[in-house]
Each structure stands twice: as structure tokens, then as C-alpha cells.
Amino acid sequence: MSKQEQMMTKTIVVWLGALLCCALWGSAFPCIKIGYRLFDIPSNAVATQILFAGLRFTLAGVIALALGSVLNRRWLVPKRGSGTKILKLCMLQTVAQYLFFYVGLAHTSGVRASIIEGVNVFIAILVASLIFHQEPLTARKMIGSIIGFAGVVLVNLTGDAGIGGFQLLGDGCIFLSTVAYAFSSVCLKRYSGEEDPVVLSGWQFVCGGLIMIACGMLFGGRLVTVTPAGIAMLVYLAVVSAVAYSLWGMLLKYNPISRVAVFGFMNPVFGVILSAVFLREAGSLGVMCIISLALVCGGIYIVNRGES
DSSP: OOOHHHTTSSSSHHHHHHHHHHHHHHHHHHHHHHHHTTOOTTTTTTTHHHHHHHHHHHHHHHHHHHHHHHHSSSSSOOTTTHHHOOOOHHHIIIIIIHHHHHHHHHHHOOOHHHHHHTTTHHHHHIIOOOOOOOOOOOHHHHHHHHHHHHHHHHHHHSSSSOOOSOOIIIHHHHHHHHHHHHHHHHHHHHTTTTOOHHHHHHHHHHHHHHHHHHHHHTOOOOOOOOOHHHHHHHHHHHHHHHHHHHHHHHHHHHHHHHHGGGGGGHHHHHHHHHHHHOOOOOOOOOOHHHHHHHHHHHHHHHHHTOOO
């Protein structure tokens, strides 16, 4: 076992690394909606939303590859034969997941979207276990996942969470984004066994981002209002993707998917809290938020119990 593998499998490293990723991803819920306001992108401007997402991820890929190249003291270029893997990842992780996510988030609240996002943990574990047979599906994993999801539901039912009837364009798109995420996590786990996760992350972001930019512009997407505040928000969202997805890929490389994916329950918790603070979409979370956090942490502990 290499020194890097020893470090990345330590419980404290997995917990802190995964929680950092989730905090960054959770902040994307309100920040995307704030970005729409700063760039004056209305909820029905689907092409412009896709263009906005494409710019974010292209920049995220450039940042990830630049930082990775500096840290590794070499240019991070794909190995021969890696193009197909990168293309598959970019279509699942960037194009499919975030196309659905950006369109869906424009038609639902940040708080409401977060409860649907919580389903991605179940899907990721089921896909890894039942379809790709990367790890066994145990009762412990299922019990931990159910407890964690209960915490997600609870935190979303506090205050004015906007819970109501299912809406296809909003809620349906958010759900489809979770399915794309689950398959991308399994593919990243499989490919990172032979590839550098940062290389995979960076290049799939660049490729996926350029595809989304082309699609957005092709269908008439344009950014009419551009301000320093808007650019700063776009850069922040790019950094979120570059840092979080690269670190998440390294954790998946050295750990079972269930051990890492279960932390995805924290994405909605961070999303709800930050949406409540920055978007004022929910009232005081108070005691119920603390209880939900306890449930989420309990679910994470149960799934990780017995892992080194």
C-alpha cells in the first residue's frame, strides 16, 4: 500500500475531505441562483442557463488542470486511450448531470432541490452494488442510508421548504441529475484505478463545458448583463467544481463507493442551511436542523463502521 493510499483511506481524512466537498457543493445551491440574478438570467432562459453552466465547468477544468500541473510539476495530459473514458465521464458528470440540475434549479427552490438530491446516495450505492458489482450491498449500508435520508427529509420539512406537488421541469430534472451523478461516480471509481483522478476531472470538465457552451449558444443563449460581481460568482462556482470533484475522485479511488457516497447526504443539509441564509427560502431551522444533522451523521457512521 502506497503512502498516498494509506493517507486517503484514513477515517479522519475521508470524513474531513468528504465534508469539505459537500460543503462546497452545498454552497452551489444558493450561489447558482444568485448567479442567475447577477447575470439577469430568467427561469425560462434554458439556453442561457446551459451557456452559464458551460462557462463554469470549462473554467473549472482549466483551474483543476492548472493546479494539478503545478502540484505535480508536470503537465496533466490524458494517457493514450483515455479519450473514451473522459468523454463518457463528461457526458454523465458534466453535460447530463448539470444540464438537468441547472434547468431544474431554475424551476424550483434551492431547499426543495436539495431533498431530491439526497436520493443520489441511494442510487450510487445501488448502482455500484447491483449493476457494476463493485462492492456488496449489506444491511448495514442500507440502514445507514435510510437513517441519513431521514435526516435529509427532516431538514427539508422545517420552515418554508416549499414542499408541494411534483413538477416535471423542476423536480423531474433534479431527479434525473441525481441518476447521472450516480453513474458518473461509479465510472470515476472504475477509471481512477488506472488514471489520475485530477486528470479525469479536469479534462472531463473542459470537454463537457465546451459541449454545453456550444449547445447554449446554438439555441440562442447569451449573457447580456456582465458585472464584476457576476464574474466573481462564476469563478467561485468554478473553484467549487475544480476542488470538490478532484478531491472526491481521489477519495473514490482509494475507498469503497458506499464509504464516500454516503457523505452525499450532507450536500442537501449544507444546501438547505445556506439557501435559508442567502436566499431566505426557509425560516429558522433551529432544533429540527440539529436533529437532522444528528441523523445524517448517524447514517454516515453506520455505513463507515468497521472500515479502516
